[in-house]
Amino acid sequence: MLGIWREELRITERENSAIEKELNISEIIQQKSLLAYFQPIMSVTGNKIIGLEGLIRGIIPGTTQIISPLLLFEAGNKEGLSKDLDRACRDKVLAAFKPFYQSDQDLLLFLNLDTSIIDEVGCSNYLNDQVNQNGINVKNIVIEINESKAKNTLALMQFVDTYKNYGFLIALDDVGAGFSNMDRIADLKPDIIKIDRAIVHKMDYIYHKQEVFKSLVNLSNKIGALIIAEGVETKQEAIQVLNLGGQLIQGFYFSKPVEEFVFSEALLEKNIDIVEEYKAFLFRELEDYNRKCLKYSQTVNRMIKSISTYDVSEFNFQLLKCIQDSVLIDCAYVLDESGIQCSETVGAKHSSICEKLVFHSAKIGVDHSIKKYYYNLIRRKQNTYVTEPYVSMATGSLCITYSKIFKHTNKKYILCVDFLEKKEPISLSNEESDFKITNNM
Incomplete structure (x- = not known):
């Protein structure tokens, strides 16, 4: 003190x-x-x-x-x-x-x-x-x-x-x-x-x-x-x-x-109140997480559906079309089955601002095979993976990466989408939740 x-x-x-x-x-x-x-x-x-x-x-x-x-x-x-x-x-x-x-x-x-x-x-x-x-x-x-x-x-x-x-x-x-x-x-x-x-x-x-x-x-x-x-x-x-x-x-x-x-009993009553509020917070947090994951999943599935009908050479253009109006997505890119990036890192609004100093977008040919969003998919035979929040080296934004395997011309690819992560203040149970997800796609 x-x-x-x-x-x-x-x-x-x-x-x-x-x-x-x-x-x-x-x-x-x-x-x-x-x-x-x-x-x-x-x-x-x-x-x-x-x-x-x-x-x-x-x-x-x-x-x-x-x-x-x-x-x-x-x-x-x-x-x-x-x-x-x-x-x-x-x-x-x-x-x-x-x-x-x-x-x-x-x-x-x-x-x-x-x-x-x-x-x-x-x-x-x-x-x-x-x-x-x-x-x-x-x-x-x-x-x-x-x-x-x-x-x-x-x-x-x-x-x-x-x-x-x-x-x-x-x-x-x-x-x-x-x-x-x-x-x-x-x-x-x-x-x-x-x-x-x-x-x-x-x-x-x-x-x-x-x-x-x-x-x-x-x-x-x-x-x-x-x-x-x-x-x-x-x-x-x-x-x-x-x-x-x-x-x-x-x-x-x-x-x-x-x-x-x-x-005094008042101290213990305050303590009990915190515990009850914390339980309510955990419940709201779980509901928010489930809603976010559902929104992420729906967004990624739509993107895969959109790009998988085109040749690999068209991935950049199709990714840009998918995310250009989104306020939810920071950037997106595609990896091949071995973890090598086969599209550019396509950004929504943020990359051009932060493309400087230590923040730089990964280019075609970069190896992502030691990244969790690749390793956990391939080595553990998972279909999707969501990271913990981290600072993106592409844009400097706080984000999570949602990665998912998809097939294109009998080959496996991985779509990686960096969703912007906003940390909201803790709201109490008698307050309206501030959590909102917006997607203008």
Whole structure:
């Protein structure tokens, strides 16, 4: 959540300036003039709160004036007191978490660590002692690390190994934001990967964010880590997290960080609502997919019927006639039985725009035999094949390829049609579906 205890507060520059003048970080640390806030982490599929992230606010001693985390930690860093401030914050959060732990000894506490101090403290036993002194099992503590703040990779890895051996869980925070080092995920072998809000925000309709999220889910599955989606603010974002393989969610949609957190039925009701909406979404998605496949099949069959009555030399002209008025088709081409292209790549409206740089249409004679839309037809003896969405090298458009075998003068050919793929925002069950397919053929 924006790093070490730093969930962002919206305060004006004037308020910041006034607080900075009164801010005595040494006094705050000595008096532990700090407030612990908690934000729940939900297991949507398990329908329960699996843990709380502890966050911190400072208070100007003798007042009720709240200090934002950003100002608090900047002041600690400026005065060379980052280590002392970090330890004071952990004391406050652990003490505030203790009653929750006593009520539910399966509950996890996500405890932020200022990774920049690891070079200074090394593998000291201080954090382990803090947890034990509060009577909390170390297995209930998840240490959140923002690896990009660590200057010494070796010291970071030694710290992680030491605390894993104690029984602590390790979470990598803010993954996908800024300059997160993907190499360190494999090196540190975290138990949990927290995907940053920068990826989750508007992920319900921004395609490249969906692909990044899916990649991180696949990576986490392979290394045995759990995924938590941070910063989920809308029901649509929550549904997309589930759709892309995530199960654990943290964010304002469920609850903002609050000082007096209460386990309420409202949180579980929101969770149940997401599950029901996700079921409805899956049903609509399946119906949409079936409709698209039917439309694709009808279109391809008409094209095959049209071109198969003409000589191979006429394929280009006939393909152009078939697709010139279509808003659904990006381009089309024909392969022979061995996967060699025997027609030009004929485009509807898009090829002339994108025929530059890395995007170029395949020409007659190009070998497509290692492409899935060829290989799965011939080697697996399928008659048709539909790819996953991908970026076309012919036009740069997001598309799927529908390929189908047809016969012409006793020879096998394959018609490949690239259909434009448009990723629609997730619509909720009480909203009208935005999905439409248009074909002007």
